[in-house]
Amino acid sequence: MHSALLLAVISQLAACDALASVTWRMPNVPEEGLSDITFPINIANAPHTSGYYFAEQFGFKNESHVGYTGLQPRADANNQTIIHGVFSSFITGSTSEDPNCSDGADGGNGVSCSFEFVGDYADTWNMVVNTTGGNTWTGTAVNTRTGVGKHIGSYTLPDSVGGISDSNFGFVEYYPWNSNPSLTCADIPFTQGTLFAPISKSTKNGTATGTVVGSITSCQDYITKVDTPASVEFTLE
Ligand SMILES: *[C@@H]1O[C@H](CO)[C@@H](O)[C@H](O)[C@H]1NC(C)=O
Ligand SMILES: *[C@@H]1O[C@H](CO)[C@@H](O)[C@H](O)[C@H]1NC(C)=O
Numbered sequence: 001m002h003s004a005l006l007l008a009v010i011s012q013l014a015a016c017d018a019l020a021s022v023t024w025r026m027p028n029v030p031e032e033g034l035s036d037i038t039f040p041i042n043i044a045n046a047p048h049t050s051g052y053y054f055a056e057q058f059g060f061k062n063e064s065h066v067g068y069t070g071l072q073p074r075a076d077a078n079n080q081t082i083i084h085g086v087f088s089s090f091i092t093g094s095t096s097e098d099p100n101c102s103d104g105a106d107g108g109n110g111v112s113c114s115f116e117f118v119g120d121y122a123d124t125w126n127m128v129v130n131t132t133g134g135n136t137w138t139g140t141a142v143n144t145r146t147g148v149g150k151h152i153g154s155y156t157l158p159d160s161v162g163g164i165s166d167s168n169f170g171f172v173e174y175y176p177w178n179s180n181p182s183l184t185c186a187d188i189p190f191t192q193g194t195l196f197a198p199i200s201k202s203t204k205n206g207t208a209t210g211t212v213v214g215s216i217t218s219c220q221d222y223i224t225k226v227d228t229p230a231s232v233e234f235t236l237e
């Protein structure tokens with residue numbers, strides 16, 4: 001009960017930095033947690049410039065800190081469109097020898113992995129998080145049109161940490177704000193992106209799709225959302 005409350009408070013704090021957020025839920029999660037979860041994300045109309053992070057958080061059984069995965073737009077390079085994929089852990093004792101990963105996450109404990117790849121913005125990307133032996137977790141961005149996956153990173157969690165739990169948050173963050181608090185809502189540039197309900201192969205019922213509900217957490221005059229049972233599209237201008 002207390003650790004569930006603490007988890008809720010920690011997750012809320014993380015979501016508070018965001019402009020907009022979603023709450024996702026997955027039904028029929030086994031006692032030991034999920035061994036895989038996929039968060040589809042589409043940033044087709046996002047400008048090709050740094051600044052926004054379309055992210056999904058996931059928690060683990062027997063652990064109060066979370067992991068993240070998501071996409072950040074980047075400027076085109078050599079006439080090719082570039083997408084920055086993120087996969088991280090805020091869990092103390094996380095380790096990684098993956099060349100795409102480094103120790104620490106936002107200045108705290110954990111591991112941060114990222115990989116920039118040539119990718120088509122028009123396509124929806126499946127951000128897959130799954131176990132790949134022991135308590136090692138791997139993040140992959142899979143192009144849903146071509147089926148080709150881009151490895152983002154992998155990390156190993158302490159043995160005490162269980163599988164992925166049944167609910168958490170996603171968010172849209174404009175990260176220049178974190179280092180420049182004088183920015184106002186009028187300064188946020190246009191972007192658009194869709195966070196879809198998660199999918200898992202490891203529920204008690206096998207493959208299942210969860211739910212997602214959006215909320216606008218600040219700059220209400222500049223942000224709109226379109227909710228469907230399976231997705232939330234945010235537009236910021
Ligand atoms: C959580 O911890 C308890 C107590 O140590 C243990 O019995 C249980 O198996 C753990 N659950 C998971 C999913 O690791
Ligand atoms: C980018 O594409 C344009 C139009 O196709 C072409 O003129 C230009 O040379 C290309 N630039 C590079 C760096 O490939």
Ligand SMILES: *[C@@H]1O[C@H](CO)[C@@H](O)[C@H](O)[C@H]1NC(C)=O
Nearest residue numbers: 099100114115150151152153
């Ligand atoms: C990150 O992973 C990708 C895919 O495995 C690989 O091509 C790339 O070289 C890695 N990046 C680094 C810095 O090792």
Ligand SMILES: *[C@@H]1O[C@H](CO)[C@@H](O)[C@H](O)[C@H]1NC(C)=O
Nearest residue numbers: 128130131132133140142149
């Ligand atoms: C997930 O894990 C398995 C190994 O257990 C691996 O073969 C698979 O390709 C992984 N990644 C994806 C995107 O499913």
Ligand SMILES: *[C@@H]1O[C@H](CO)[C@@H](O)[C@H](O)[C@H]1NC(C)=O
Nearest residue numbers: 027028029203204205206208
């Ligand atoms: C999922 O499994 C639970 C029990 O494991 C069952 O009660 C429920 O009806 C199942 N739901 C679906 C949609 O199959």
